[in-house]
Amino acid sequence: MxxxxxxxxxxxxxxxxxxxxxxxxxxxxxxxxxxxxxxxxxxxxxxxxxxxxxxxxxxxxxxxxxxxxxxxxxxxxxxxxxxxxxxxxxxxxxxxxxxxxxxxxxxxxxxxxxxxxxxxxxxxxxxxxxxxxxxxxxxxxxxEEKDVDNLTAFASSLAFIPKIYEAFVYSGLRLGYDSEIAKRIALQVFEGGVELLKSYEPHEIVEKIVTPAGTTIEGLCKLMERGVEFGIIDAIQACAKRFESL
Ligand SMILES: NC(=O)c1ccc[n+]([C@@H]2O[C@H](COP(=O)([O-])OP(=O)(O)OC[C@H]3O[C@@H](n4cnc5c(N)ncnc54)[C@H](OP(=O)(O)O)[C@@H]3O)[C@@H](O)[C@H]2O)c1
Incomplete structure (x- = not known):
């Protein structure tokens, strides 16, 4: 072909x-x-x-x-x-x-x-x-055609990933890793996260990682305080809104 x-x-x-x-x-x-x-x-x-x-x-x-x-x-x-x-x-x-x-x-x-x-x-x-x-x-x-159009907005979110990855790398640098190690760790966080999501529900993964009164729960609470989930939902919605005016 x-x-x-x-x-x-x-x-x-x-x-x-x-x-x-x-x-x-x-x-x-x-x-x-x-x-x-x-x-x-x-x-x-x-x-x-x-x-x-x-x-x-x-x-x-x-x-x-x-x-x-x-x-x-x-x-x-x-x-x-x-x-x-x-x-x-x-x-x-x-x-x-x-x-x-x-x-x-x-x-x-x-x-x-x-x-x-x-x-x-x-x-x-x-x-x-x-x-x-x-x-x-x-x-x-x-x-349907609407499903195709919605993917135009949803797939724009692929461009969010490098921005989020950069934030992970900066965090690694802040902890004192050199940039090469910080990038390798950040990539594994992404790849490992995807593999875990293929096998477990999100809440199951969180429960396996979180220790009561440990480090992870402090970070998760900070993410919620900053409204990260709604930030992402709002950003994809903004892509969809822009699509309507193309
Ligand atoms: N980028 C993405 O991630 C992505 C994802 C999904 C959908 N899309 C869609 O894909 C389309 C292209 O996006 P893009 O980001 O790839 O844009 P792009 O990088 O600007 O690519 C478009 C290409 O079309 C070529 N072109 C223009 N007129 C042409 C002609 N008469 N004959 C043959 N080639 C011609 C241009 O090259 P010359 O100037 O050399 O001709 C240019 O390289 C858009 O409609 C976009 O909505 C993009």
Whole structure:
């Protein structure tokens, strides 16, 4: 199978890296020299959107909304075309393309650790092909258009993680570790936390770690005092609110 990634920027490059491990991939952008690193991984690179889509079984649209009109005017309309463009409606896609799919994913798709949601009106056979492609990016869910739009807001929260990680590293530095050790410990706190969450409910993990009158409960009380949970809920809500005005 050959896949065209139209718009090899941040998202397009991440998706291409995941896909090229399994499939033939052609990536386009107007300045193809900026993604030479993808050629080294085995991708074909070009600025010819029309030919890239023509020669492929499926196209992924990863340009910004401002560039969609231009791209859609160039590419063949009969191929399955999966749009990851935030703010572009299924109706707008349907007006131009014969086999549109509206989808959303997240940057961690590069490592097969994303979550993708798609909405389509395709026949089962075509949806199977879409799912085979999206499964290269991690978990996949077929939902309604609203589910796709909500993921645009929810997946923005991936950008919160490096900020929270930095706070952990600063805490390690404050305790006196050098920055390399502080980063290694902080990463293990994240990775270990994810592994524990796969096996236990949050309250079970907390109960296993907390000692009465110990250190952890002091930190947890401080987190609650600072309203960290509601801060995160508010921040994701802010992403959702912004999405409505795109
Ligand atoms: N970044 C994310 O984590 C993420 C996650 C989910 C969804 N998205 C969605 O993915 C889309 C891209 O986001 P991004 O962050 O990857 O933006 P980006 O880094 O700016 O990538 C967009 C790419 O499109 C290329 N492009 C523009 N016009 C083109 C054309 N006519 N033909 C071919 N390529 C063209 C640009 O390269 P040239 O200027 O060289 O052409 C640019 O590298 C957006 O709609 C966004 O909503 C992004």
């Amino acid at each position: 050959k896949i065209a990634v139209i718009g090899g920027g941040n998202l397009g490059s991440a998706l291409a890296k995941a896909l090229v491990k399994k499939y033939d991939v052609v990536v386009t952008r107007r300045n193809p020299e900026k993604i030479d690193f993808l050629r080294e991984l085995g991708c074909e690179i070009t600025s010819d959107n029309a030919k890239a889509v023509q020669d492929s079984d499926i196209a992924l649209l990863t340009v910004k909304k401002d560039h969609v009109k231009e791209v859609l005017s160039e590419i063949p309309k009969d191929k399955i075309t999966v749009s990851f463009v935030a703010g572009l409606t299924f109706k707008e896609l349907e007006m131009v393309l014969k086999k549109p799919v509206k989808a959303m994913t997240m940057l961690s798709a590069e490592f097969g650790k994303g979550f993708s949601i798609y909405y389509s009106k395709l026949v089962d056979e075509d949806n199977d092909l879409v799912e085979r492609v999206l499964s290269c990016f991690g978990d996949v869910f077929r939902g």
